[in-house]
Amino acid sequence: MTDNNFTSRADNTWCPGCGNFAILQALKEVFAELEHKGIPREEIVLVAGIGQHGKLFDLLTINGFYSLHGRTIPVATGIRLANPDLRVICVAGDGDCYAEGLDHLIFGAKRNLDITVLVHDNRVYGLTTGQYTPTSPSGFRGRSTPGGIQERPLNPLELMLASGASFIGRGYSRHRDQLKRLIEEAILHRGFAFLDILQICPTYSDLTEYYNKHIYDWDTATEDFQKAWEKAREWNYSAEGRIGLGVMYKTSAPVFEDAYPGKGSVSREVRRAFTERLLAERI
Amino acid sequence: MPSVNEGEISILIGGRAGEGISSAGQIIAQLLSSLGYRVYMYLDYPSRIKGGHNFAIIRGADFSVGAVRETVDVLLAMNKETIDLHKKRLSDNGAILYRADTANVAEGIGVDMKGILASEHAPPVMGNTALLGAFVRSAGIEWSRAEQVFRHAIPKEIELNLRVAHRAYEAGTELLTIPPLITKRLPVVTGNEAIGIGLIEGECLLYCGYPMSPTSNLLHFLAVHANHLGMQVLQPESETAAILIALGGAYAGARTAVGTSGGGFCLMTEALGLAGIAELPVVIVLGQRAGPSTGLATYTAQADLQFALGAGQGEFPRLIAAPGDADEARWWTTTCMDLAWKYQLPAILLADKILCEGMYSLDPMEKPTLQVVPLMAGEVEHPYLRYAMTASGISSLKFPPYKGEVIRVNSHVHDEDGITTEDPQVTRAMADKRAKKLQGLQEEIEKMEPVQVLGIRDASTAILCWGSNKGICAEIGRRLGLRVVQPVVLWPFPESCFARAMEGVERWIGVETNETGQLSRLLRQFGYVPEGVVLKYDGRPFAVEELEGELKGRVA
DSSP, X not given: OOOSSXXXXXXXXXXXXOTHHHHHHHHHHHXXXXXXXXXOGGGEEEEEOSSGXXXXXXXXXXXXXXXXXXXXXXXXXXXXXXXXXXXXXXXXXXXXXXXXXXXXXXXXXXXXXXXXXXXXXXXXXXXXXXXXXXXXXXXXXXXXXXXXXXXXXXXXXXXXXXXXXXXXXXXXXTOHHHHHHHHHHHHHSXXXXXXXEEOOBTTTBOOHHHHXXXXXXOOSOBOOHHHHHHHHTTOOSSSXXXXXXXXXXXXXXXXXXGGSOOXXXXXXXXXXXXXXHXXXXXX | OOOSSTTEEEEEEEEETTSOHHHHHHHHHHHHHHTTOEEEEEEEOOSOSSSSEEEEEEEEESSOOOOOOSOEEEEEESSXXXXXXXXXXXXXXXXXXXXXXXXXXXXXXEEOHHHHHHHTTOXXXXXXXXXXXXXXXXXXXXXXXXXXXXXXXXXXXXXXXXXXXXHHHHHOOOOOOOOOOOSOOOOEEEHHHHHHHHHHHTTOOEEEEOOOTTTHHHHHHHHHHGGGGTOEEEOXXXXXXXXXXXXXXXXXXXXEEEEEOHHHHHHHHHHHHHHHHHTOOEEEEEEEOBOSTTOBTTSOOOOOHHHHHHOSSSOOOOEEEOOOSHHHHHHXXXXXXXXXXXXXXXXXXXXEHHHHHOEEEOOOOOOOOOOOOXXXXXXXXXXXXTTOOOSSSOOOOOOSSOTTOOOEEESXXXXXXXXXXXXXXHHHHHHHHHHHHHHHHHHHHHTSOOEEEEESTTOSEEEEOOGGGHHHHXXXXXXXXXXXXXXXXXXXXXXXXXXHHTTTOOEEEEEESSSSOHHHHHHHTTTOOOSXXXXXXSSSOOOHHHHHHHHHHHHO
């Protein structure tokens, strides 16, 4: 593994103009940066869900677990429990992580697992060609909802704050430098680091103009829950509102895996002696 | 000694939920075991925390026992309901001991539980201890022997419990004698504990379980002992999460297991195929209970064999073993773990409520030794290919971080490097690779005594059973002159061993705790057709008299 651009031999099949290209490039640069800072690439594991985002798994030369739709976070949990030296990055989609796997997202945040979750939030299903997702705006007309959806979108930032995530931010695929900084900061954060990445989908839901009109950069991250709550509610993913970008909330909290012994290894002989003792007590 | 059969005794203890019926039953099992008996305990309780009728039947015998009789020799009643419900089971010389203030039974002996507890200032929850003390006396068991058992078995307030028991003992009367047997004394454990021991001995490092009868006690057992073993025990948000955590752990090099029942296994099915295609080892303890759906939450069935055989979309290799008692449960659990890791596939340990929550004398039989493959041994060539093609279909298993290498596992069809592909040739080659592992696994299984022959081994009439019906079939087979064939490994099906076990069999009858004869359906695939099946599907296990009567009629 001598390449410095982390690029595999797999073909890239995203549509031209897809926001995923920016996330892919940002990740490559972050991995190189981390290696420079003394974090070897072998200690990084990418866990992907199913969706257009998941193709990152094939495109990068980095350890990876290509999981099921919505099922990145439990896999990441197992990896961290088995070997807490590994840095685990979940890449997930909005349908993937906010619909099918929502329970895992909430529990990951609740436990404050020391992992990073990057949600490629293009607010539409790409792989299955254009249905609404949990973050599609009200009235969204997708192929399964030609009359427009009546539901309100989920606000993932609000949800993550309420669930206990210790690092919450929002990125935008057209702001690549900022995105790269955000991803690196998220990976280096100790605890559950969550980034909702507004990702342009040029094919099914191109919101470039809308985003460009509403975005602004947040100041430094707050540690204050109330202030963060207000920031999270500036925009409800549907109506007009200011769309803040950057780290919204960052705090320090106990990490789930620390309560577990980690990488335990007790020999078969010691185990056998233990069970023999246990059985002797039952005679 | 009042006993329905020479060399054995059955005791029923009953009361309301929350009155310690299960723990009192366990102590009776330990007492009988201390007298040299082989024991089995069946626990019957509704799905409630308080109230509702609970009872346990403990049977001690001079042979390896795995089932209870309808008839009991001693009835221990914490309330009147117990007497009303179970009096009809009592043998001719049977004895009833009951809580004096709840009933007035001419033919029984009242235990002044209230008075005993009051004089020791003991809480009402120690009522079961008083009844046990009275039982010890009535059964002619020496106090010193009982004290020893109590000291081992009672976790809290042992001195007060002993005073309560002793007072009841002093006030009691001797009604019968249980003659001690000269045999090696054996440990008494539940099936769940035996499985837990098997996981510990199989070097399990991470166990995940979402609470569900009948495997919740496996989760509890491991949670208590985890710390001493560097083991992690986790209760996640769902069974879906449980198995995925286990697969994540396996990817990073930890031996992992999950436990559930049918409903939870439905949720795990999604990730079962992931384990199959990604070639990740995991042990799934599937404790069957009566379904469909929520079914009878705390009662038994063997109705998930066909589900376990076919669970998951697509085709992939899996191992399914169904142990029939505590000793088999312990050994096959460890073996499932070893084989899952050697062949990199999911292994299902198929148990049921009777095995999981029943108590057994654990009698370790001689077993073949399995060659455990050292996983991290040896370097691999660069570049490391997680799914490298080999003659056996087994690729070298490495874990991150591995210097200079990328380790990819994938739920899609993938190439040797783990990169997604839709190429038809690779698709077929990878399917063949996985199938080769199953072939190797089957060859290895055939050397491991995967089919037990019990009863009268050369009889030409046989009964076929699996899982927890082993004990009852072996016992009845011996008495009725029948061969008993019990396949322990159900997939990959050990065809050669099974054929040997069936040599000389002219007719056979299937015995199963389900509606459709699921083992018989499996055996038909291999050309074996039963003359008939004896099926029970009311949530309760076969009682010895019941099955014996049924079989007598069929084989006469």
